[in-house]
Amino acid sequence: MKNSRILIIEDDKYISNFIEVSLKKDDYEVITANSAADGLFKFSSYKPEIIILDLGLPDRDGLEIIRDLREFSNIPIIVVSARGLERDKIEALDLGASDYVTKPFFMGELMARIRVIERFISNLGVDDPVIFQCDYLMVDFEKRKVQIHGEDIHLTPLEYKLLRLLIDNRGKVLTHNYIIRHVWGYSGENDTKSLRVIMANLRRKIEKDNTSHRFIVTEVGVGYRFTDE
Known part of the structure; x- marks a missing residue:
């Protein structure tokens, strides 16, 4: 390219x-x-x-x-x-x-x-892949199935929606309000606490080491970014 x-x-x-x-x-x-x-x-x-x-x-x-x-x-x-x-x-x-x-x-x-x-x-312009694979994380978008090291893990609907949003915008910084609008469907500053709770739960399920985040990076005071590097 x-x-x-x-x-x-x-x-x-x-x-x-x-x-x-x-x-x-x-x-x-x-x-x-x-x-x-x-x-x-x-x-x-x-x-x-x-x-x-x-x-x-x-x-x-x-x-x-x-x-x-x-x-x-x-x-x-x-x-x-x-x-x-x-x-x-x-x-x-x-x-x-x-x-x-x-x-x-x-x-x-x-x-x-x-x-x-x-x-x-x-x-852009390329059909979204049915399966997203990065390191030890696999997401089958068609079946809504998530695996870590080849083993199925259960995500709640909100956790899955959040993960999909982050993957679709990987590499980009998404603000708290942007995520809330796209996951909950409306904007509300008071929901930032709820977002942090769901993000913590999602990280606990997909990150191998909670002290060193592999996929979801916190942009302090701003939001989050998914990295596939």
């Missing part, structure tokens, strides 16, 4: 150049923009496949860019921002950002998150 065309929307020239040079070393095609207006223009002109977006742009807040883009595009957006507060991460992800990296950051981490998104893109 060819490397993606990536649009960087970042007004800090040092950071923009650093990301651009690093990506080009790995043969990515890179377009840069230093403002929201320039970024939206180049999005329309160059048809990138991934956007790396700063929130503190000189002409508009990056959150507004996410909101605008989500009205007509599902392009993956990785936020790279100095805003490290929990509420900023949650708002960006709830608006439709695919991932969130806080400055300062290691380029290796950003590259890894780009590769996760590329794998997700490559699976």
Whole structure:
């Protein structure tokens, strides 16, 4: 698979150049923009496949860019921002950002998150597999059967629905509210405690070692992410 065309929307020239040079070393095609207006223009002109977006742009807040883009595009957006507060991460992800990296950051981490998104893109348009296999976990979606090390385990309907949601969005950070809406069917902050209880039960059933989570990673204060790496 060819490397993606990536649009960087970042007004800090040092950071923009650093990301651009690093990506080009790995043969990515890179377009840069230093403002929201320039970024939206180049999005329309160059048809990138991934956007790396700063929130503190000189002409508009990056959150507004996410909101605008989500009205007509599902392009993956990785936020790279100095805003490290929990509420900023949650708002960006709830608006439709695919991932969130806080400055300062290691380029290796950003590259890894780009590769996760590329794998997700490559699976789009492909029929969902009847069986999902990762390490010692097997899920038969057709039969709604889950096995650990070849042995059947029982999941409640909510636990199964939660596991399916995480697997379908593997590699992506899902906020508490996003999960609650898709598992319970409505949004309610008071249900975060219920989510934690169900998540703990699910982990106890599918994780080999509860002290070192193999599949379900906690994004502290934000939500959860399923990893198949």
